[in-house]
Amino acid sequence: MAEEFEPKIVAFLCKWCSSAGSDLAGVSRMQYPPNVVPITVMCSGSVSPLYILSAFNKGADGVLVSGCHPGDCHYIKGNYYARRRIALVKELMEYIGLEPDRFQMSWVSAAEGIKYTKIIKDFVNILKPLGPQTNLRRSQ
Amino acid sequence: MVNLDDLKKEALNLLKDEKVKYIIGYTEGSNGTSAAPAFIKNPEDTDKLVWNPGCFHNLTRFLRDEKKRKAREKHPDERPVGIVVKGCDSRAINVLLQEKYIKRDDVFILGVSCESTGVIDEKKVAKKLKGKKAQKIEWDTNRNLVVTTEDGTTKIPADEVLAERCVECPVHSPVVYDIFFGDKIKRTTDAQFKSVEKIENLSQKEKWDFWKKQFDKCIRCYACRSVCPMCYCDECVVDTISFAVTADTTAEEKAQRIKWIEKSPTPSETFIYHIIRAIHLAGRCIDCGECERVCPLDIPIRFLNKKLEKEAKSLFDYEVGFDPDQLSLVSSFKDEDPEDFIR
Ligand code: SF4
Ligand code: SF4
Ligand code: FES
Numbered sequence: 001m002a003e004e005f006e007p008k009i010v011a012f013l014c015k016w017c018s019s020a021g022s023d024l025a026g027v028s029r030m031q032y033p034p035n036v037v038p039i040t041v042m043c044s045g046s047v048s049p050l051y052i053l054s055a056f057n058k059g060a061d062g063v064l065v066s067g068c069h070p071g072d073c074h075y076i077k078g079n080y081y082a083r084r085r086i087a088l089v090k091e092l093m094e095y096i097g098l099e100p101d102r103f104q105m106s107w108v109s110a111a112e113g114i115k116y117t118k119i120i121k122d123f124v125n126i127l128k129p130l131g132p133q134t135n136l137r138r139s140q
Numbered sequence: 141m142v143n144l145d146d147l148k149k150e151a152l153n154l155l156k157d158e159k160v161k162y163i164i165g166y167t168e169g170s171n172g173t174s175a176a177p178a179f180i181k182n183p184e185d186t187d188k189l190v191w192n193p194g195c196f197h198n199l200t201r202f203l204r205d206e207k208k209r210k211a212r213e214k215h216p217d218e219r220p221v222g223i224v225v226k227g228c229d230s231r232a233i234n235v236l237l238q239e240k241y242i243k244r245d246d247v248f249i250l251g252v253s254c255e256s257t258g259v260i261d262e263k264k265v266a267k268k269l270k271g272k273k274a275q276k277i278e279w280d281t282n283r284n285l286v287v288t289t290e291d292g293t294t295k296i297p298a299d300e301v302l303a304e305r306c307v308e309c310p311v312h313s314p315v316v317y318d319i320f321f322g323d324k325i326k327r328t329t330d331a332q333f334k335s336v337e338k339i340e341n342l343s344q345k346e347k348w349d350f351w352k353k354q355f356d357k358c359i360r361c362y363a364c365r366s367v368c369p370m371c372y373c374d375e376c377v378v379d380t381i382s383f384a385v386t387a388d389t390t391a392e393e394k395a396q397r398i399k400w401i402e403k404s405p406t407p408s409e410t411f412i413y414h415i416i417r418a419i420h421l422a423g424r425c426i427d428c429g430e431c432e433r434v435c436p437l438d439i440p441i442r443f444l445n446k447k448l449e450k451e452a453k454s455l456f457d458y459e460v461g462f463d464p465d466q467l468s469l470v471s472s473f474k475d476e477d478p479e480d481f482i483r
């Protein structure tokens with residue numbers, strides 16, 4: 001039997017909320033798929049579109065950007081900037097014919113371990129039927 | 141009508157009175173359709189200025205060179221540079237002002253109205269002429285292009301030869317200027333994003349196939365970047381060598397530098413180049429269409445910028461190049477910005 005496809009997700013998590021949220025999920029021993037490679041960034045506002053594309057380029061099947069809820073950003077406004085910028089990236093990706101579902105954004109607070117696990121579970125379920133992402137992957 | 145003699149006279153006076161350093165304008169090109177950029181220093185050369193349907197270049201791009209040159213000079217000449225701009229070009233000036241790349245008194249703006257037409261797409265004209273060489277082109281008062289060839293003159297309706305961006309242009313006359321030439325005609329367009337909609341209506345697979353076919357042609361010559369007035373960064377993320385190498389930079393360090401994008405024009409890298417180029421111009425591109433015009437492979441790059449222009453307008457109510465004092469698209473936000481895509 002062929003092995004089931006296991007998508008690789010790169011998650012850019014802001015240090016102050018989402019990363020802490022994922023830690024909470026971990027220390028509370030919540031179960032969720034091991035498909036994520038978390039990368040802690042200082043703020044969702046510090047995620048350049050190039051990080052996202054680069055993740056796809058280096059082999060990600062899905063990319064998640066997650067930050068504090070609006071109003072909660074440690075740097076006050078970072079997630080508002082991120083929201084705008086990422087809306088544009090999403091529109092452009094769709095326009096170019098990339099599967100828009102491969103790219104997600106979420107607000108996860110430090111207390112939302114459960115939400116974090118749910119987001120990852122859902123994302124994995126969305127990505128599985130899509131198969132490997134090859135469009136932006138650098139050919140070896 | 142734009143009176144060329146007025147333009148020449150003003151230019152002459154500016155140079156004679158030493159009010160400007162030099163004037164960037166248009167002069168006769170060598171192939172009959174295209175004008176050519178001209179840098180005029182001597183008052184007597186102002187006679188060489190032209191204004192015609194072949195003045196499609198966005199001359200504000202040369203303000204980049206001017207700024208760099210000035211930075212190198214010990215005692216720079218602080219007088220402004222005179223520059224001839226169309227509606228679209230004037231919006232580029234507003235963006236450069238907004239980004240504090242230039243100061244308002246660095247430029248003396250000679251704004252020229254496009255009135256009821258605009259500039260031509262050379263390729264469209266060439267097709268119409270079927271190999272014949274134009275000697276002269278001009279607009280008549282009924283929106284026709286009058287082309288003179290060795291066989292006499294022909295008239296072509298403007299809508300058949302106008303550059304795509306002129307058809308979709310929302311301004312038609314300069315929005316910032318020191319002297320204005322021609323008539324301020326209120327002309328609206330209901331087709332501002334028509335070209336974008338054509339692609340939007342494709343299925344996801346068709347979109348990918350369309351862009352794949354286009355980007356496969358790209359040779360990564362970066363002409364699109366070189367020509368853009370807004371691509372003024374000294375270091376560009378797509379250049380892998382863009383970091384300072386000092387005497388004590390080790391080979392190790394050089395090897396470890398992040399390479400965001402490979403230089404080779406393979407599909408993945410070229411896609412990323414074009415996505416990033418478009419994103420970096422979001423809220424800054426004023427749709428002068430120069431990037432697309434200079435592309436040697438005829439890749440419709442303008443469609444990418446135009447898409448983001450459209451989204452900026454519809455999602456964030458943001459229009460580029462009208463107000464030099466507004467905050468830039470990506471360094472501002474509103475509480476009510478859409479977030480239905482966020483989980
Ligand atoms: S799109 Fe055209 S102008 Fe730009 S790098 Fe590619 S080939 Fe050159
Ligand atoms: S991206 Fe192209 S159309 Fe936009 S300002 Fe630059 S050269 Fe002009
Ligand atoms: S610190 Fe979490 S989004 Fe800015």
